[in-house]
Every structure is written in structure tokens, then in C-alpha cells.
Amino acid sequence: MAGVEEVAYHGTWKIVECVSVAGVVEITGIEGTEFVLDENGDVSWQVPDAAEPLPFFNCETYEVCPPAGTEPGLLKFIGTYAGHVVEFKVDISDDLMLLTYEKCCMLQCQKVSPGPRKEESPYSFLGALDEGFFSDLNLRASSGREFKVHSTILKLSAPDMDWGGQVTPLTGLPEDVLSVTLHFLYAECLPRGLTEDTAQRCLKAMGKMPGFAKFGQLCETFLKNTALTQQMKTLVGDMHTCADRINDLFGRSIEENSQEPVILDGTIWVNPARLCYTVRQALREEATACVKLVIMCDLFAKRKYELSREERYEIMKYVKSRIPIFLKQLLKLLTTIKAYLQTLTQAQRGDIAAYLVPEMETILDTMSRFASETKIALEQAISTSNDAVLEKGEKADKCKKTGVGDALGRTLKHALHLKELKKLKHFHERTTSSFLHLRQKRMNFNMKTQPDKVRSVSQTLSHLVNEFPSFVLRLSEIIVALDDKVTWKEWKYLFKMATSKVSWGLAKVQSHQSSLQPMIEEMCDIVRSEQFNSSLVTLGLRPPADTSLSTTPGKESVVGSTAGAKAGAKPGAKPGATKYAQLSCVDSLCVPPNASSSCTARRCLELFRQAAGTDMVFEVVATQEGGDIVIDHTGSSHDSGARAEAAGGGGREGGEEEEEVVEIRAHRVILAAQCDWFRRALLSGMKEAINRKIVVHDTNPELFRKFLESLYSGCLDTSGLSAEQLADMMTLCDRYEMDSLKHICEFELKSHLDEDNALCLLNLADHLNSRSLRDWALSYVVDHQHLQDSDVFDELPDHLKDEVQDAIAWQGLECRSHSGRGAPLETRSSLSSLSEVDEMVANIDITREQGLDLSTSSSSDDLPFVEDAARLETCIRELADIVGETVPREELTRIALAADYDVNRALNFFFSS
Known part of the structure; x- marks a missing residue:
């Protein structure tokens, strides 16, 4: 089959129903089975536990044969039953594929995603083991070498062991055995470069100890x-x-x-x-x-x-x-x-x-x-x-x-x-x-x-x-x-x-x-x-x-x-x-498991919810207009509609505002191991590190708690989140540099695009540099041109307005070209090209274009043009409180402008520079 035609088959498919010859939908047990057809000709299966093992579930290769004359197209699953081929007649249309076998039945399959399932990131705490930050235990090997470890992580990985006793477990083991064992406790896998001799000694020393059954199985499989x-x-x-x-x-x-x-x-x-x-x-x-x-x-x-x-x-x-x-x-x-x-x-x-x-x-x-x-x-x-x-x-x-x-x-x-x-x-x-x-x-x-x-x-x-x-x-x-x-x-x-x-x-x-x-x-x-x-x-x-x-x-x-x-x-x-x-x-055997299959990740999430053994606190400043926020004993907010505002407090027009501080307790070593932003902040020697406290503005306490849960568990559960909550979560992920979680929010927001939020999401994606969401939102706006007449469109930045209008103009050219010559232009490619051009223009140093000279300006009042001087002053004041008075005001002004008055983003720029 030609490559262009075969692309339609690539992606993740789910069997949604099985129809008999008589046209009756029956429950077979294989519903929910997912299979991935990738561009390399490989097929992989994810079969429900209760499903009957059918012959083609063991196939690893597939081949697509196009229709020939009156003969229908075929989808062949190859490699099972001694090289036999299982052939299905196939009919594909957009996101629906019908597979018919002989005169037996028809499988209706729905495309889940346009490509293979996104693999989760491996879940481990190896960074904490390698760098030794926030360690509270020392384990000594028989050779005398000491390993800096963390009782919090060891209790998660081996809860059956007594890590608080007078004699610390694992002390006195041979150095290579102790090193391999700790690698397993922090990553649930074996280290690369492991030798058979060391694996055999690990199996002999640790295989029968309580809580180390999986470690013994890994060593046996390795051998x-x-x-x-x-x-x-x-x-x-x-x-x-x-x-x-x-x-x-x-x-x-x-x-x-x-x-x-x-x-x-x-x-x-x-x-x-x-x-x-x-x-x-x-x-x-x-x-x-x-x-x-x-x-x-x-x-x-x-x-x-x-x-x-x-x-x-x-x-x-x-x-x-x-x-x-x-x-x-x-x-x-x-x-x-x-x-x-x-x-x-x-x-x-x-x-x-x-x-x-x-x-x-x-x-x-x-x-x-x-x-x-x-x-x-x-x-x-x-x-x-x-x-x-x-x-x-x-x-x-x-x-x-x-x-x-x-x-x-x-x-x-x-x-x-x-x-x-x-x-x-x-x-x-x-x-x-x-x-x-x-x-x-x-x-x-x-x-x-x-x-x-x-x-x-x-x-x-x-x-x-x-x-x-x-x-x-x-x-x-x-x-x-x-x-x-x-x-x-x-x-x-x-x-x-x-x-x-x-x-x-x-x-x-x-x-x-x-x-x-x-x-x-x-x-x-x-x-x-x-x-x-x-x-x-x-x-x-x-x-x-x-x-x-x-x-x-x-x-x-x-x-x-x-x-x-x-x-x-x-x-x-x-x-x-x-x-x-x-x-x-x-x-x-040397790759940490994904978060969804990690026992440590599940225990870690439970530890956060119990708030046991915490050593730091988040203060989430929640602003509520004319109302109260109800806090339970765990520190979570029950008012899901509360919205955090920018630092600086009340006194805004439109009604009275009350600020409530919601405390959420956490564990430094877990946050530092899972998030580079928190690791830098907690190891910087600044106020956050000394006080073991981070103040969080501009977010909802419930949403921030969910964000922390995703850090602890390695998974972000987006079920039940509205488009507004996903957008806020995406902003949080961008602020704290969690790109993997940010991409999940970005992908989920695609299914929430509608006429009410398309322009807002376009603006958000542009602000957060989310290319995929930006292109999806732009395409949606182009397909719904009446959105240009809305008040939200008037509030967009000028460069986004111009881009939308240019994209609409390109679509008009494409339509005329298609009707005149029959050679359609690739509209989506045009939109992507426009995005790249606009992004390049947006990255030009705006201060140089506007003639700003920050080296000689000592106050925001001296600037020839500032959209919101009050927000700038507030941001500079909060930055000075955090980083100290020794940092020049000119530097703080530059960072605040670059961060668009967002204190957390400004701190991110400061600590990463």
C-alpha cells in the first residue's frame, strides 16, 4: 500500500463491539482490547484480563493490502501459530475501522489516538540517591563505604523492614550487593553493568528477606x-x-x-x-x-x-x-x-x-x-x-x-x-x-x-x-x-x-x-x-x-x-x-517501571495524602470574594471555585476580597527528586530552603493539591477536570517546569475546544509556548471565523489577531486554488508556518525595539511605556523579599518584565540563570 494510504491505519485502536453475522451486537469479553499499529509494521496488544486469548493476540507484525478491483482491502496479522496469517477484510473511515473475519463476525474498532500510546516516564528516586540531598541515614558497607540514604524512600520501597530501629537494615552487606540493593529500592530495577556474580550474591543475600521478593525475581530473571x-x-x-x-x-x-x-x-x-x-x-x-x-x-x-x-x-x-x-x-x-x-x-x-x-x-x-x-x-x-x-x-x-x-x-x-x-x-x-x-x-x-x-x-x-x-x-x-x-x-x-x-x-x-x-x-x-x-x-x-x-x-x-x-x-x-x-x-530489567505500574508510586501517593513524616509546607494563598474557604484537617480546600489572585492582596474593584492561606505539607526529598524547580528552590539557600516553606499564589488550593499528587504518583488524573481547571493545571506545570504533565494537559484540552474557550486557549497556548495546543486552537478559530466578532477576540494581543486573520486569508486562498485548479494547499502546514514566523518575531528583544535602557532606569516611573506599573512594582517588591536586597533593582526589573509580572516565573528565571 502506498505510504499515504497506510498512514490512516497507524495509531492506537480499541475494539468497541463485536457484531454477529445476523447483525446482533454481542458481549464477547474482548471489548476494550487495544492494539497499536505503528509505522514500522509492528502491532502490540493490550488485552483485558477476562478476555479469551484469541490467536491473533500474539501477533507482532501486520500488513495492509489495498483493495484490488472488487476485492476488499485486507489487514493481515502475522506471526502467530507457527507463522500463520490471520486475515481480516477491512473497511476504514476516519476514526472507525471494521474488521470482518470470514462469515463469522465483524469487529468494530475506534481509533483512540493518532499515534502509538504515549509512554509514561520511568518513576524513580535515583537523583536523590546519587546526589544525596536531604539524606537522614547512612548505610555502611562491609568495605567501609557509606551510602547517604533517605528513610522516607526506604519505608516506601521496603515497608516490611524496620528502618527506625537501633540497627539499620542492610548495614554490613558487601559493597556491590548494597549498591545494587539500594538501586532497586530507589528505582525498582537493576543497575546497568550488573554482573552475573553480583546478581547471584544479591539473590543469595536478599532474595529471601521480607519485602524483597520482587528483587529476587529480578535477579533470577537477569540470570x-x-x-x-x-x-x-x-x-x-x-x-x-x-x-x-x-x-x-x-x-x-x-x-x-x-x-x-x-x-x-x-x-x-x-x-x-x-x-x-x-x-x-x-x-x-x-x-x-x-x-x-x-x-x-x-x-x-x-x-x-x-x-x-x-x-x-x-x-x-x-x-x-x-x-x-x-x-x-x-x-x-x-x-x-x-x-x-x-x-x-x-x-x-x-x-x-x-x-x-x-x-x-x-x-x-x-x-x-x-x-x-x-x-x-x-x-x-x-x-x-x-x-x-x-x-x-x-x-x-x-x-x-x-x-x-x-x-x-x-x-x-x-x-x-x-x-x-x-x-x-x-x-x-x-x-x-x-x-x-x-x-x-x-x-x-x-x-x-x-x-x-x-x-x-x-x-x-x-x-x-x-x-x-x-x-x-x-x-x-x-x-x-x-x-x-x-x-x-x-x-x-x-x-x-x-x-x-x-x-x-x-x-x-x-x-x-x-x-x-x-x-x-x-x-x-x-x-x-x-x-x-x-x-x-x-x-x-x-x-x-x-x-x-x-x-x-x-x-x-x-x-x-x-x-x-x-x-x-x-x-x-x-x-x-x-x-x-x-x-x-x-x-x-534496568529501566525503572512506569508510574502506573510502580508500587513505590502508589505508596508515595498514599504517604502524601496521610501527610505523615513531612518536613516542609506549601502556603497556598487563596483569594475569595465575599465568602469563606472551608478547610479540613488535612489542609485541603472544599471550595473548588476559589481562585487565587496575584500577590498583593485585597482592595480590588468589584467587591471585597478575603485572603485565606491553605497549608499543604509535603516531603522535600520526594519533591526535589521529581521536580527540578523544587530541587533548585529547596537547595538554593534562599528563604524557601531555610524556612522549608514555599508560598504559592495564583492558583486554587484544590488544584495545587492535585498537582502535588501528580508529582508524588507520577501520574496526572485528568478525569473530571473542566477546561478551565485543565488550563490552570497546565499553567502550574509550566510554572514548575513539569513538561511531561504539561503535555498531558495540552493533549486533553484539545477535546475541550469549543466556541466559548477557543480564543482563550489560543492566547494561553501562545503565552505558555505550547505549540500543539496553539495550532489546534488556531485551526479551530479558522474553521469558526465568526469568533472574530466576539469581545474576546478584541482582547487578544495584536500579533495573535494578525495571525488569525492571516490564517483565514490562507484558507480562502486554499479554497479558491482547490476550486480553480484542483490542487489544494495544505492549510495546516500554512498555519504551522505562520506560527513559526510569529514565534520568531515574538522572540525579538522588545526592550531594544522600544528603546528601553534598563541600565539607567532606577524606577518603573522612568520607563517610557509600561502597561501596568502597579503590577510591576508589586512583582519587584516580592522578588526583593525572596532573593534579598543585594540584587540590583535593574536586574529585578528585567526579570519581572521577562516574566510578565509573574513572581513564580520570575523566580524560575532568576534561579535558572
């Missing part, structure tokens, strides 16, 4: 994933080693286009017996490499869900990076064989052909026997699959009265079993055809006289010599163009499909092992390799020779393949080291 990583690296390393041995078997390598003469004397090429032995050895190495490849594919297919998506991608990238090396090894082999074969005389080729005749007879007999046994095993597999399909069909007939969700699951699974049966039958047909062809070749070859057999083999060798140059050239071109030919998206698809199909084929062989056992044993006799035999034991295709080795397959494969890796390792190399690219499958 398991590290073993998986090492196993994958070792398997690839073993395959490289096999390829190197094959190259060594055929003598000194000869580079492409080498002018050096090829010397045959003393080589295997003049001795047919040695050459045949070498070929047998090379085939043994190749068989060993192939079975290791099967282990790797099966290992990935079975254990990929234990890893995060990023770690699975790491394995795919690692394997992809190995392909050019394998191809270069193959190119080296083909180049060497080509050089020697072209040097052979006709007589020498005849000697080799004469020696190969009995070998060819043996090879044809063995291959015919293998083909016959494979054919018999396939017939048994087909018979078993047929019985399974019939049994499932009978069960489906008995359950016809169940819901459409069950019907969908049964239909999908039945269809996949039919596809599996079809695949087996197709493979059986190809095997039968190959068997007949091979038997005919064998009969023809055996009917020939000895001279004819020699001539036939000699002609085959000559044909091979003639074809080798083209093989080598083609392989060289593939190596050069590999990255261009196979994109990352294509490689992911190929790797997932290949590994799943190999794993499926292995499962079929394992399920019919009894009929294939004679063939497997004969293969072992032919290959006669310890690594080959141990690899078959790992795959479960052969019983272990020694019962003492009968452990888990993972351990066997590690033992079996590590020996091969050591054989090819460089002297002095570290254990587990490899000359090939590194691989990591433990990254997800």
Missing part, C-alpha cells in the same frame, strides 16, 4: 536472560566456527582476482581419496551448523515473550549483523573452490569423477531412504491433523449456541488448523515428487555402465566449474547490497516468520519422533560428531547418552555449544567473551 543472551551468542559463534573449519579443510584460501598462481601439488585436489574425505568432513560441519541454527530459531520462538520488544529487536539486529560475515565466509569458500577447480586438468577431473562414482551410488541410496521415511512420517502427521480437525468440528457443532466471541475463537483456530493441514499436504506433495524424481535418477544412474557413470560425474563437475564464477559474482553483489535490499522492517518480518516456521517444523518432528527415529540415528552415524549428537539431545530428538546430563534443554545446549565456542576462542579471552558483536537481553 536467566543473561544465560539466554550467552546461549544465542554461543550458537552464532559455533556456526561461525563451523564455517571457518570448512574453509580450513579446503586448503589455503585464495582471494578474488588474485594474480598469484594456484599450486595443486601437495593439496587434497590431486588426491581424490583425501578430497572425498574432506567433503565428508565439510558436510559434517555443515550439519552441525544447521542443527545449531534450528536450536537458535526454536529458542527465540519459544522464549521471545520472556523478553521486552526492544530486547527481541536486539537479537534480530544481532543476527542481521552476522549475515554479512556468514556470506563473506561462504564467498571465501566458493572463491577457493573455484580457483582450484579451474586449475584442474581434464585428466585430474576424470580421476576425481571415477573415485566419486561409488560415493554417488551410496548418496543416492541414502537420500532415497530418507525421502521414503519422510514421506511415511508426513502421511502419519496428515492423518493425525485430519482427526484433530474433525474432532474440533464436532465440538464446534455442539457449541453452536455459545456467543459470537467463542465462535470467533473456534473459527480462527479451526481455520488455522486447516491451513496447517494444507501446509503439511503441500509439503507431502513436494516430498513425494522429489522422492519419485530421486528414485528415477537413482535407477538411471545404476543402469549406466561404469564408463558412462564416470562421464556423467565428470560432466557434472565441468558444469559446476562453469557455473562457479557466476555464483561468486552474485554472492559478492548480495553482500554489497544487503542493507539496501533488506530493510529493517522486512528483516523483522522474515526473521519472525522463519523462526516460527522452523519451530513449528521441529514440533512436528518431535510429535512423530518414533517414526523418524531410525532416520535420526542413521544421520548421527553418518555425521559422527559429538556436537551434532548433543544438539539433537537439546532439541529432544535423541535421548541423552548419559543420564547425568538429562537436565533442562537450555542447560544442555549451553554446555554443548560452549565447548565449541571455547575451541575457537582466542587465548587469554575472558570467559564468555566473543570476537563478534555483543548482545543484551537484560535492558528491560
